[in-house]
Amino acid sequence: MDINSFAFPFDATKEPIEGFKSGIEDAAPGPSQPSKTQSPAVNRPPKLPGYTLGPYFQFLTTTEDKRWIGSALTLHRVGTLEPKLSFDRECNLAKCVLYEDVFDMVAIRWDCEFKIPDGDGDEKITWTIQWKEGHEESGTFTMARMDEKWRGGFFSCNGFDETVPEGVVKEFGFDNVWNHMNSVHEEVPLHAMIWGGDQIYIDFIFKDIPFLKRWTTDMEYEIMYKHEFSEETSRQCANYYFCTYLENWERPEVKRSLQTCPAIMSWDDHDMFDGAGSYPDYNRLSPVMLGLMRTAQKFRLLFQHQTNLKHYHEHRLFGKIGQSSVIQMGPRLACLVTDGRTERNDKTIIEEESWNMMFDRLGQLPPTTKHLMVIFAVPFSFIRVKVAEKAFEFLKNRAPWVRFLPGLKGQQSIFGLPELYDDLLDEWTHEAHIEERDRALVRFQELAKAQQLRVTFISGDVHCAAVSRFRTDSNTRKALNLKPENDHRLMYQMIASAIVNQSPSPNACIGYHYIRNKWHPVPQTTEGLVEMFERRPEQGKHVRHRKVMPNRNWLMWTEVGAKSSSGGQLTEYEFHDREETNASSTMPDDVIMATPNGTQKGRAPSTTATTRSKASLPEDLKDHRHIKWNSEHYLFDKKKGYPSTLGPTSKADGTGHTNQPLHSHGHGIFCHHKGKKGRTVAELDPANRDEMKVDDMDDVPVDEPVPGLRLRIWLESREREEKGRQFASYEIMVPGLSEAKA
Numbered sequence: 001m002d003i004n005s006f007a008f009p010f011d012a013t014k015e016p017i018e019g020f021k022s023g024i025e026d027a028a029p030g031p032s033q034p035s036k037t038q039s040p041a042v043n044r045p046p047k048l049p050g051y052t053l054g055p056y057f058q059f060l061t062t063t064e065d066k067r068w069i070g071s072a073l074t075l076h077r078v079g080t081l082e083p084k085l086s087f088d089r090e091c092n093l094a095k096c097v098l099y100e101d102v103f104d105m106v107a108i109r110w111d112c113e114f115k116i117p118d119g120d121g122d123e124k125i126t127w128t129i130q131w132k133e134g135h136e137e138s139g140t141f142t143m144a145r146m147d148e149k150w151r152g153g154f155f156s157c158n159g160f161d162e163t164v165p166e167g168v169v170k171e172f173g174f175d176n177v178w179n180h181m182n183s184v185h186e187e188v189p190l191h192a193m194i195w196g197g198d199q200i201y202i203d204f205i206f207k208d209i210p211f212l213k214r215w216t217t218d219m220e221y222e223i224m225y226k227h228e229f230s231e232e233t234s235r236q237c238a239n240y241y242f243c244t245y246l247e248n249w250e251r252p253e254v255k256r257s258l259q260t261c262p263a264i265m266s267w268d269d270h271d272m273f274d275g276a277g278s279y280p281d282y283n284r285l286s287p288v289m290l291g292l293m294r295t296a297q298k299f300r301l302l303f304q305h306q307t308n309l310k311h312y313h314e315h316r317l318f319g320k321i322g323q324s325s326v327i328q329m330g331p332r333l334a335c336l337v338t339d340g341r342t343e344r345n346d347k348t349i350i351e352e353e354s355w356n357m358m359f360d361r362l363g364q365l366p367p368t369t370k371h372l373m374v375i376f377a378v379p380f381s382f383i384r385v386k387v388a389e390k391a392f393e394f395l396k397n398r399a400p401w402v403r404f405l406p407g408l409k410g411q412q413s414i415f416g417l418p419e420l421y422d423d424l425l426d427e428w429t430h431e432a433h434i435e436e437r438d439r440a441l442v443r444f445q446e447l448a449k450a451q452q453l454r455v456t457f458i459s460g461d462v463h464c465a466a467v468s469r470f471r472t473d474s475n476t477r478k479a480l481n482l483k484p485e486n487d488h489r490l491m492y493q494m495i496a497s498a499i500v501n502q503s504p505s506p507n508a509c510i511g512y513h514y515i516r517n518k519w520h521p522v523p524q525t526t527e528g529l530v531e532m533f534e535r536r537p538e539q540g541k542h543v544r545h546r547k548v549m550p551n552r553n554w555l556m557w558t559e560v561g562a563k564s565s566s567g568g569q570l571t572e573y574e575f576h577d578r579e580e581t582n583a584s585s586t587m588p589d590d591v592i593m594a595t596p597n598g599t600q601k602g603r604a605p606s607t608t609a610t611t612r613s614k615a616s617l618p619e620d621l622k623d624h625r626h627i628k629w630n631s632e633h634y635l636f637d638k639k640k641g642y643p644s645t646l647g648p649t650s651k652a653d654g655t656g657h658t659n660q661p662l663h664s665h666g667h668g669i670f671c672h673h674k675g676k677k678g679r680t681v682a683e684l685d686p687a688n689r690d691e692m693k694v695d696d697m698d699d700v701p702v703d704e705p706v707p708g709l710r711l712r713i714w715l716e717s718r719e720r721e722e723k724g725r726q727f728a729s730y731e732i733m734v735p736g737l738s739e740a741k742a
Contacts, residue, residue: 012099012102012238012242012298012299012302012308013102013103013234013235013238013239014231014234014235014238015229015234015238015291015294015295016228016229016230016231016233016234016291017228017229017287017288017290017291018228018287019226019227019228019229019286019287019288020223020226020227020228021227021228021230022219022223022227024214026210026211026214026233027210028210028236029045029208029209029210029236029240030045030208032044032045032046032047035204036166036169037160037162037164037166037169038159038160038174038201038204039159039174039175039247039248039251040174041247041248041250041251041252042244042247042248042251043247044204044208045204045208045209045240045243046240046243046244046246046247047243047247048103048105048243048246049243049246049247049250050250051076051077051080051105052075052076052077052083052131052135053074053075053076053105053246053249053250054072054073054074054075054083054129055072055073055074055085055110055127055129055259056072056073056074056249056255056258056259056263056303056306057070057071057072057141057258057259057261057262057263058070058071058072058073058262058263058264058265058305058306059191059192059262059263059264059327060315060316060325060327061316061326061327061328061329062116062328062329062330063328064331064366066115066116066118066146067113067114067115067116068113068114068115068116068143069111069112069113070111070112070262071109071110071111071112071306071315072085072109072110072112072127072306073107073108073109073110073302073303073306074107074108074110074129075105075106075107075108075246076105076106076108076131077104077105077106078100078101078104078105078106080132081131081132082106082108083108083129083130083131084129084130085110085127085128085129086127086128086129086130087112087114087125087126087127087128088125088126088127088128089114089125090114090115091112091113091114092111092112092113092114093110093111093112093113094110094111095108095109095110095111096108096109096110096111096311097109098302098306098307098308098311099302099308102242102302103238103239103242103243107302109306109307109315114143116143116144116145116146117145117146118145118146118147119145119146119147119148120145120147120148120149121145121148122142122143122144122145122148122189122191123142123143123144123145124140124141124142124143124189125140125141125142125143126138126139126140127139127140127141139259139260140260141189141259141260141261141262142189142190142191142261143191144191144329144330146330146331147330147331148330149558149559149560150191150192150329150330150332150333150558150559151188151190151191151556151557151558151559152190152191152192152193152194152261152329152556152557153181153184153185153190153192153193153194153261153554153555153556153557154193154194154196154375154458154460154494154496154554154555154556154557155177155181155193155194155195155196155460155496155497155498155499155553155554155555156195156196156197156198156268156377156459156460156461156496156497156498156499157197157198157270157460157461157463157497157498157499157500157501158195158198158199158200158201158248158254158498158499158500158501159174159198159200159201159248159270159500159501160174160201160500160501160502161201161203161270161274161501162201162203162204162207164501164502168502171720172502172552174251174253174500175251175252175253176552176654176716176724176725177499177500177552177553177554177714177716178253178254178257178499178500179253179654179655180554180650180654180655180714180716180727181257181499181554181714182253182256182257183650183655183656183657184556184656184657184714185257185260185261187656187657187658188657189261190261190556191261191262191329192261192262192263192264192329193257193261193262193263193264194263194264194265194266194335194337194375194458195263195264195265195266195304196266196268196375196377196458196459196460196461196496196497197266197267197268197269197270197271197377197378197460197461198267198268198269198270198271198377198460198461198498198501199248199265199267199271199303199304200244200245200248200270200271201270201501202240202241202244202270202271202272202273202296203270203273203274205237205240205241205273205292206273208240209233209236209237209240211230211233211236212233212237212288215227215288224286224288225282225283225286225288226286226287227286227287227288228287228288229287229288229290229291229292233288233291234291234295237291237292237295238295238298238299241295241296241298241299242299245299245302245303246303249303264325264327264335264337264375265304265305265337266337266338266339266340266375266376266377267300267304267339267341267377268340268341268377268378268460268461269341269426271296271300271304271341272292272293272296272297272300272341273292273296275425275426276293276296276341276344277341277343277344277345278344278346278425278426279346280346281345281346284345284346297309297342301323305317305323318354318357318361319339319342319343319350319351319354319357320343320351320353320354320357321342321343321351321354322339322341322342322343322350322351322354323339323342324336324337324338324339324354324357324358325337326358326361326362326365328365328366328369330559331366331368331369332368332369332370332371332559332707333369333370333371333372333373333559333709334362334365334369334371334372334373334453335372335373335374335375336358336362336372336373336374336375337375338350338358338374338375338376338377339354340376340377340378341377346425346432347432347433348433348436349428349433349436349437350436350440355439355440355443359443359447362447362451363447363450363451365451365453367451369451369453370452370453370454370707370736370737371453371454371455371456371559371707371708371709371734371736372447372448372453372454372455372456373456373457373458373557373709374444374455374456374457374458375457375458375459376428376457376458376459377459377460377461378426378427378428378459378460378461378462379427379428379429379457379459379460379461379462379466379468379493379495380428380437380441380457380459380493381428381429381457381468381469381470381493381527381529382427382428382429382462382466382468382495382517382529383429383512383515383517383529426461434521437521438521438522441470441521441522441525442522444491445488445489445491445522445525448488448489448491448737449488452737452738452739453736453737454490454491454709454734454735454736454737455491456491456492456493456494456709456711456734457491457492457493457494458493458494458496458555458557459493459494459495459496459497460495460496460497460498461497462495462497463497463498463501463502463503463504464495464497464503464504464509464512464548464549464550464551465495465496465497465532465533465548465549465551465553465713465715465730466495466512466529466532466547466548466549467492467493467494467495467529467530467532467547467713467732468492468493468495468517468527468528468529468530469490469491469492469493469527469528469529469530469635470489470490470491470492470493470521470525470526470527471487471489471490471491471525471526471634472487472489472490472524472525472526473520473524473525473526474526476524477634483631483632483633484630484631484632484633484634484635484735485631485632485735485736485737485738485739486737486738486739487737488737489524489525490737492711492732492734494555494711494713496553496554496555496713497553498552498553499552499553499554500552501552503550503551503552503718504550505550506550506718508550509545509548509549509550510545512547512548513545513547513548517529517547529547529548530547530635530636531546531547531636532546532547532645532730532732533546533547533549533645533715533730534546534645534646534662534663534730535646535662535663535728536549537549537551537662537715537716537717537718537726537727537728538717538718538719539662539717539719540662540663540728549715550718551715551716551717551718552715552716553713553714553715553716554713554714555711555712555713555714556710556711556712556713556714556729557709557710557711557712558709558710558712559707559708559709559710560707560708560709560710560733561707561708561736630708630733630735631735631736631738635732645730645731645732646661646662646663646728646729646730646731647661647712647728647729647730647731648660648661648729649661649662649726649727649728649729650714650726650727650728651726652721652722652723652724652726653723653724654716654723654724654725654726654727657714657729661728661729662728707736708733708734708735708736709733709734710731710732710733711731711732711733711734712729712730712731713729713730713731714727714728714729715727715728715729715730
């Protein structure tokens, strides 16, 4: 049996799949009760949170003829007045009714096109929706002008899975990281928010729907995987997915983001069910699992992409079976959002035909594109655990009774497989998927070289923070006298996870450091995790194991150094103490570090003024000098000293982004940053940097600006202080690519 052999019916509420009939009539799901291990806005089983819902905005792309393209989703009750959506400027607005009746609700997609003004800076777009006479809502989101540097966010894992204890849920809460991210968005409006998977946690469906509970607990395997997915079960599951999305979209912190920062989404397993796709065929292709997967697919398309199975191709999604997308963000930045679940099985993650579609579209990117962000829900580069992979594969292949022997029974999933089997098989670095990944890596290298653009991977899923890197191997670098600006194999991956879910224990993350995390995946290429994190978010304490951090987090990405982009971002942090400035300003190797004060030149929103110390260089020029230096030196070269990655911190209450970094390097005899930056800046700036004033900048030679991408990951402290949990940031700047060498 193959998933491709079943057509997807257009009916969103029921989809029976024939199979064995047990003759048992299951009860309906019980009454909704507030969930103890989910957000206070979420119930078990979920219920409809209202009858006028939305608008929820998504970003689709910008075009070379200067159009911003996005959409909005609204839902209203069948038989009531259709809402009216309007904007404070000219908008090409088109309506598409996705479902005329989905559980007594009408789902409408509103396609929006705006003309992008020339120049730098931002445009604040005000929307208004009228539900009925006397009942309307309004809000704003931010659009970048044509030459503006784009900035946005990324997060993943927006909920607790069913294994998290209630005490942990109460201790950490649901909205702390969300509130910090939203507070930064208020101070520095983001142009787009990338949702990296596990937008919802559907895990509890196997306990809340009586048939599924019986299916996973009471049936013999011979019956379980042949049992029908009945029309009534299909309807109950569809209602569960539908209401779970709506309850989560209406969570105050989530709705605030969806209405003020247009979203880009890539789904993962918990949007379907835990481990979706990473199971043997007898499980994955059983009638019940197929029914669940298709139900999840319909509502993922509705809520994450504002489309349906009939229209998704015309709504900019593509793939052999799955739905990926290529998104342009202004003239210099593009984003590939991959679908790593729809086509997944225990041997393949993305079908070759879908890979070809991706690279065909990437080959057509505008020639002005300098940087490509590639979104994989599961990390493209991470640790490899071959011993555990083989052990779980051995257990999976044993007869079911073997897996329930003493000592093993408690380690089984609800599907009767080793508990961590699907988690390991999910990974791109698993033995079953590493060849597919390496083939894709080579194609990304070829793309980077042919089109002279830098590729950066961004992922989530693993509930920790980490940075890995691909680059040309040392022998080839030496032979070619290779620098980062010429190294098309230099690709970073940021792992930002989770915004809500529980992080691994500190000891587990320490253990990751002793598992293989560095190797040569393809010819002339090295891969490995890098020592990103100098200090703990918990009061800036020393940290010995610097590659993986056990903290909830989110990522902010920002274009820097690009030509014709001189504004648009509020000053982020300003040191006025010259000694503090010098102490905290350390220059990295192959990344473009933020300015000592973590700021960028920009026009402040409304009446907020941008301040600048007279001793500091204009922010664009400082960014350019950093990019220029870091285009010539590799990151984390111990022989040359270690760069600082410390960025600004939040206020004591866990909001904002303008406080000083966790630590200032003194460059004394015991400082591993000793003397590094001062010597290098002197080479770049003939004039004395500390004595330079803003008025003197006309005398400083300015080369062509080099584009780069600042990646700033915000980590939540595991320790609660008097006013709340504080946040600390760590940042690198990835340099652009020019004159790639073989």
